[in-house]
Every structure is written in structure tokens, then in C-alpha cells.
Amino acid sequence: MNFMENELTVRQRKIIHIDMDAFYASIEQRDNPHYRGKPIAVGGSPEGRGGVVATASYEARKFGVRSAMPSKRAQQLCPDIIFVRPRFDVYKEVSVKIREIFYRYTDLIEPLSLDEAFLDVTVDKQNIGSAIEIATLIKQAIKDELQLTASAGVSVNKFIAKIASDMQKPDGLTFIGPSRIHTFMETLAVEKFFGVGKVTAEKMKKMGLHTGTDLKKLTENELVKHFGKAGRFFYKIVRGQDDRDVQPHRETKSVGAEDTFAYDLIEIDEMNTELDKLAVVISNRLQRHQLKGRTITVKIKFSDFKQITRSQSVVNAIDNLDTIASIARQLLAAADLENKKVRLLGISLSNFGEIVIRDKPDEIQDQLRLF
Template sequence: MTAVVRRIIHIDMDAFYASVEQRDNPALKGQPVAVGRCQERAVVAAASYEARKFGVRSAMPSVQAQRKCPHLIFVPPRFDVYRAVSAQIHAIFARYTPLIQPLSLDEAYLDVTHPLLPRPSATAIAEEIRAAILRETGLTASAGVSYNKFLAKLASDYRKPNGQFVIPPNRGEDFVASLPVNAFHGVGPATARRMHTLGIHTGADLRRFSLDILRQHFGKAAAFYYGIARGKDDRPVEPNRPRKSLGKEVTFEQDLRTPAELHAALRELASKVWAGCQKRNLTGRTITLKLRYTDFDQCTRSLSLADPVQDQEILAEMACRLLAPLLPVRAPVRLLGITLSALLNPQDQEAATQLSLLS
């Protein structure tokens, strides 16, 4: 019996936040726009393509962005508007398939192996979706079409902005071979550096390493790297993928130096993270502290508990416990973050408690 070849589309909106601002304010069209605030500690949330020509990128400090592009126009973010437009776009996706996996407000995977509307190909569906998005929202999107998620995402970057690219099954392995590993989705900067030290710079280089050798260097992630080097990725599109973590971080207007300042900031962060947990009826077992110094050196510390966090006070206490070995801080702190992961809903908690009692 012949295996069904999946048809996966990755849709990625073009400079989404900035494009919404340019759409809603015609005076911004054709101008270098940064969504964010022009303040000492602020960062760019998104940049228009006109701004990107000057080297402005998302997550870049606003001061640095303005140095690169002195006539950069800063626009405060309007996340309620972006969420509303994202809902419009997802309604368009739903005309073609129920198998939609959002990655963020501006991108998603779609499995159209068995589409709701009869169309000759995934390529035709992607073209229709992009045309509908333009017609109904006034915004452009890029699309990648392939037989798995990894290649579909690579393909969507290939003809940006407002483009579309297809990687068929007989081209997947060859397409990956010449690409640099730091362009691979799922290979972060730290992993790319480790690969470079092993002489792995391209997909072809990665393919030369056996699964056993990759496991020695990359552990559980080795199987994924081994597969993508050969154009293989068996991950399904997950429309109801459970949330893996909840977190909050803040960059301070004034650097924090004393334990008292840091503890107060952590308690405030814990209250915000716990409010998010209560809103979603979730808790978790693993607390992660993120700390960034003024020299931009960063460290993280994690702690996993036997029982889920029960309230805001416990979350704050565990975060302060993670901070303790770092005190006194070696340099002023510009950013703190708390993330709660290994998430559970109340039903999961109750089942885990009963199992523990039975054991």
C-alpha cells in the first residue's frame, strides 16, 4: 500500500505588524516603520521592509534601530488590532482545512492533504489563500508548499515578500543540501555554533554524520537533525497543540542592583505570570528564571518541583530561590523573566494526585 504524501502549506504574513500600520495610515506607506517605542530600553517589535533595508530588525534595541535609520518612524503597537486581523486570516484558512497549527499571530501551518474544497493541488490552495488575504485584509502573505512542515517553512522564506515557493518530494533532499544550518528552523544560534565546531555548515555536511554520532553531541534533538538533513520531517500539523509554557519578562527603565530591588521585581513578575495561569486555568511544575545584565550577557536557571505550583507566593518564592546563587549580582540587571512550564490543567493535577496517593 502506497503511503499518502502529505501536502503542507506554511503561511507567513509579510512584516505583519508594520504592514497593518501602513495599511491603516496611508502616510506610512513606503516609509521605514518600526512598531515599538523610541525609548532607551525599548525594542523593535516589527520593522517594515523599507526599514529592513537599513538593517533594522525585530528585537533590536530602539536606540540602535534609530542609529541605523535616522528617519525611522516609530509607531506604538496595537495588539488588539493585530489579533483581530489574525482572526480574519485564520477564518480564511478554515475554509480549506480544519488542520491549522498557529505559530503566532502572523504564521501558521496548514495540512491540506484532504482539503475541504476540491482543488487540484496544494499550490493552487496556497495561491487562493494569499489572494483572499490580500482581498479581504489588504495585506500580503508569503507561502511555502511541501510534503512536510520543515520544508514548507523553509519554502515560505524563499520568495518573501508576497511570494510562493514549492519543494516537491523529489527535490527535498537536494534543496536542504546546499542550505546553511543556521537557516534551518529548529537550529538556533547556539546549536549552529556547536555544529560549526564539528565542521557542519550545510545540510550536506549534516548528512555525513550518523545518528549515533549526532546523539553524542545533540541528545534527543539528534533524530530531528538526522531527518531534516535528508528532507524528512514526520511531525504532524497539530491544530490543538497544548501550550507548553507561560512566561513574562520585563526590561527595566533603570537597572536593578540590590537584592531588594530584584526580589521586588520578581514578585511583580510572578503576580503577572500567575494571573495568566489563572486566566487559562493552568499551573505547572517547572520554574525558569531569566536574567540579562547590562552587558547583555544572559543566564537562565530552572527548578522542577514534585508538585505543581499552587499559588503566586510559591511561584515568587521559587523564583527568588533561583536568583539566590547569583547574588550579589556581578553587574547591574536590565531584564528579568519568569516562565512556568510542564503545564497542567486541574484535571491533570487531580489525576496526578490520585496516582501519587495510590502509589
């Protein structure tokens, strides 16, 4: 190994996570002056008749409106909210333009969705050398050329960069360098850890685990005992260890959603109602990312934590709500649920065709991946 190869081997990675601010809503406010400064929700329906919110403007978020919230609830929280029909063709076009800005600095880009991506700028095309400066230039280009704002997180790995990008929204830039990582992770609330949902966070808090410092007190075996395979991830990440590479060409394998209930479900009607809610989320995600799948899988976890799945494949790829909900209900009905208590239900769609976005003509094609 020569000197240059050795230098690249030991060089600290420079990772940027770019996350657009209220992406869909911001585009609608940019393109329609009537929406500016007003609480809007992309997705859902007027008077909360159905559907869920895909993105809420910051004016709506002040009232507690959030993504994936039923529009009826959004209407209750913010009576003056304006529901806007999504224009995914426009969002995709803007996403491509954002990606073109990224390519000015690096080809190592891992898209997570239309509105966020990881960039590895350890070695950048313009020899700038500073990830902070590159993030600043990207944010400014997005603002100048597209009249939108983005937030950026800069660090030495993907996990820290992703958390950092959310710390000063909107239009923020947060750098967490090597010397700050251990202190940062120790003071981070457990619910801020990627992979820690509401149920896991509640379980951790009942165990007296409120911050990274608390998690750090447990051995890897203890974490695995309490949280399964995720325990190994928690053990590493609380110590700032994340060796995952930025992967430009990862393909979407499945799109899913699941929910753990506050109480065990016994009645099939209750279960069907919950499946319908999940089907809405799945359908919206598929259409947002322009994906269609041929295999639907329903996941059922019982009160004793035993788990089963039931799947069905169809000839023609689907993304529409009615079909997803109908097949999910059929799969649930086919499962033996007599005298069973259900604590979790999930739906996922897989077996996608090849969905490709062409970002740079005759040069690079990246496939969408959900994070």
C-alpha cells in the same frame, strides 16, 4: 482495509505554511497612509528609550532592524525610524479573518502565532487537489480582502514548508516537492535549520559543518554526542524526514527566552541586566499573544554545562514586565552563584489559564501556541 483507506494511507501529504509579511507593521501601514513607504517599528519607543521591536517594516529591515532588537539599537541603525505603539486587539481581529480564509480550504490548521500557521490540505474541502493552487488562492484572498501580503511554503512536511515560506519574502510562494527535498536539504546552510541558533551554528562551523551535506556525513550517534537530543532531530531532518502532524488544538504550555553569552558572567549585576533584557522579550511575547502565566522559571547554565532551574508561582496570572523582571531577579539571588561562572540565562512563564480564540462562532475554538 478497503481500497480508499489504503489510498489515503499512502497518499503524499500536502502541507502549506503561511507566514504574513511584517504583519504588525503592514497593518499599521495599511491603516495609516503616513507610514506607507517609511521605516517603522511596532513596539519600542522614540529615541530608543526602552523596549524592543516587535516587528519592523521592510523599509526598516533594509537598515538591519529586526524583531526582538532593542529600540535603542534600531534607532542607531535607522535614525529616521518611526516607533508605533502596538494595537494587539486589531492584530487579533485581522488574524481571525485570515483564519476564516484558511477554513475555506481545510479544518486542519495549526496556528503558530497570530501571523503564521500550518495547513494540511492533503484532502481539501473544495476538491482542488493542488496545494500550490490553494496557497495561491489564499494569498490572493488575503490581498484582496485584507490589503495585506503573505508568503507561502508548500511541501510534504512541516519543516520543509516552513523553510520554504521564508525563501521569497515578501509576497512569495515556494514549492519544494519530493524530488527536490534531498538536494535542497544538502545545500541548506546549517543556520537555516530550525532549532539551530547562533551558538549551535558557530559550534557546527567550527566542526566543519556548514551545510546539510556536511551534517549528513555524521552518524546519528555522532550528532547526539555533539548536540544532545537535538542530534536525533538533525539526523532526520537533513534527510527530509518530518512526520509531525498538523495539530489544530495544541495548547501553549510555556513562553520562554534564553541567551548564551559570548563570555561567562561572574558579576550578579551583569546577570540581572541580562535577565531584564529577557524579561522584556517575555513580556512582549505574552502581551502579543494575550497570555498570562502563574509560574516563572529561571534557567541557569554554568561554564561546566551543569544546569539548574528555580521557579516561583504567584496567585494571579501575570504578563507585565516589572513583575516578571522582579521575580526573575529574586530567583537568581536565591540560587547559590558564589564562585560560579554563568554561560546561559533563561526565563519562562507557564501555568497559563485557558486562553481561547473563537475563530468561527459556535463551531471551532483554537488555542494559541507559540512555535
